[in-house]
Amino acid sequence: MQLLVCYDIYLKEIMGKVLGMGNALVDILMQLESDAVLNELSLPKGSMQLVDGETANKVLQILGNGKSSKASGGSAANTIHGLANLGIETGFLGKIGRDSWGDFFRKDMEFKNISPLLLESDSDSGRAIALISPDSERTFATYLGAAVELSAADIPTDIFQGYAYFHVEGYLVQNRDLIRKALVKARKNGLKVSLDLASFNVVEDNLAFLREVVSDHVDILFANEEEARSFTGGLNNHEALDYMGKMAEITILKKGSEGSLIKHFDTVVKVGVVQAKPIDTTGAGDLYAAGFLYGLIKSLPLEKCGQLGALLSASVIEVIGPKMDEERWAVIKSEIERIIG
Ligand SMILES: OC[C@H]1O[C@H](O)[C@H](O)[C@@H]1O
Numbered sequence: 001m002q003l004l005v006c007y008d009i010y011l012k013e014i015m016g017k018v019l020g021m022g023n024a025l026v027d028i029l030m031q032l033e034s035d036a037v038l039n040e041l042s043l044p045k046g047s048m049q050l051v052d053g054e055t056a057n058k059v060l061q062i063l064g065n066g067k068s069s070k071a072s073g074g075s076a077a078n079t080i081h082g083l084a085n086l087g088i089e090t091g092f093l094g095k096i097g098r099d100s101w102g103d104f105f106r107k108d109m110e111f112k113n114i115s116p117l118l119l120e121s122d123s124d125s126g127r128a129i130a131l132i133s134p135d136s137e138r139t140f141a142t143y144l145g146a147a148v149e150l151s152a153a154d155i156p157t158d159i160f161q162g163y164a165y166f167h168v169e170g171y172l173v174q175n176r177d178l179i180r181k182a183l184v185k186a187r188k189n190g191l192k193v194s195l196d197l198a199s200f201n202v203v204e205d206n207l208a209f210l211r212e213v214v215s216d217h218v219d220i221l222f223a224n225e226e227e228a229r230s231f232t233g234g235l236n237n238h239e240a241l242d243y244m245g246k247m248a249e250i251t252i253l254k255k256g257s258e259g260s261l262i263k264h265f266d267t268v269v270k271v272g273v274v275q276a277k278p279i280d281t282t283g284a285g286d287l288y289a290a291g292f293l294y295g296l297i298k299s300l301p302l303e304k305c306g307q308l309g310a311l312l313s314a315s316v317i318e319v320i321g322p323k324m325d326e327e328r329w330a331v332i333k334s335e336i337e338r339i340i341g
Pocket of ligand 1: 016023025026027071072074075078094128140171283285286322
């Protein structure tokens with residue numbers, strides 16, 4: 001009973017607007033006919049590899065004029081975009097170049113009424129080349145460009161005012177000072193901090209730092225199975241959840257086709273999946289986070305939060321890229337009403 005009362009207070013406390021911070025990227029999405037090219041390019045399937053501008057161009061050259069499309073991307077930006085589509089007031093902090101890629105990213109954020117705090121640089125805007133395997137798994141070759149220049153000094157002092165949540169992507173680890181300072185400031189301003197671990201290889205390469213950040217500054221932690229395994233030193237399922245649950249108030253372990261596990265203090269909730277016909281997993285985790293945070297903002301029980309995460313995630317993997325059209329969002333919204341009841 002006491003736990004329920006505490007949880008109720010907790011939920012009321014965290015209602016409101018969401019600010020995101022992440023790499024401002026434009027995705028170039030290419031559908032592969034086979035995985036062979038991933039070996040040729042030395043890109044481990046499912047990972048995110050950072051590349052320089054020259055290599056990014058080489059990758060595009062090697063892929064030739066295959067079927068490609070463009071969408072604004074960036075993990076945290078995708079989550080914020082999802083929340084904005086559901087009517088949540090949002091903001092986003094990132095850095096773009098003064099070029100057509102940057103314009104494309106800015107317009108997409110502004111179109112959704114996201115208050116883009118987009119700083120500009122003379123460098124090229126960042127791009128993520130998403131290579132989509134025939135089984136729908138995506139692999140990234142990411143050129144960060146201007147995005148990598150976002151620094152701790154760029155965080156405006158009053159940026160957190162009026163926001164209740166701060167959502168950050170693990171891909172930002174290239175700038176540890178930025179992450180630490182932003183999370184400390186966000187919490188000082190009373191925001192709840194959520195972090196998505198981003199990619200298993202990012203976790204492996206930055207393990208000590210990410211463990212420190214999660215245990216010191218994160219309230220809500222999102223991880224898929226591979227990321228959780230890297231983060232916990234090889235643990236799976238409930239063991240991994242317990243390990244991560246000691247560090248954050250709410251921990252979400254996404255288990256792909258097996259659904260997700262959510263831990264809040266001593267309570268563990270299991271959530272199933274929503275059936276989908278996947279063609280591209282780009283943005284699946286980002287949209288799960290959007291659905292889950294939406295549920296928290298609406299004071300829904302954790303099970304429903306997870307169901308909303310699963311709903312958005314299932315829908316985005318049926319399209320190429322991390323963005324969905326109005327028609328799809330209309331279906332999602334009516335399904336949300338049904339789930340909320
Ligand atoms: O999580 C998916 C996103 O991460 C990468 O950063 C891409 O931009 C993509 O949109």
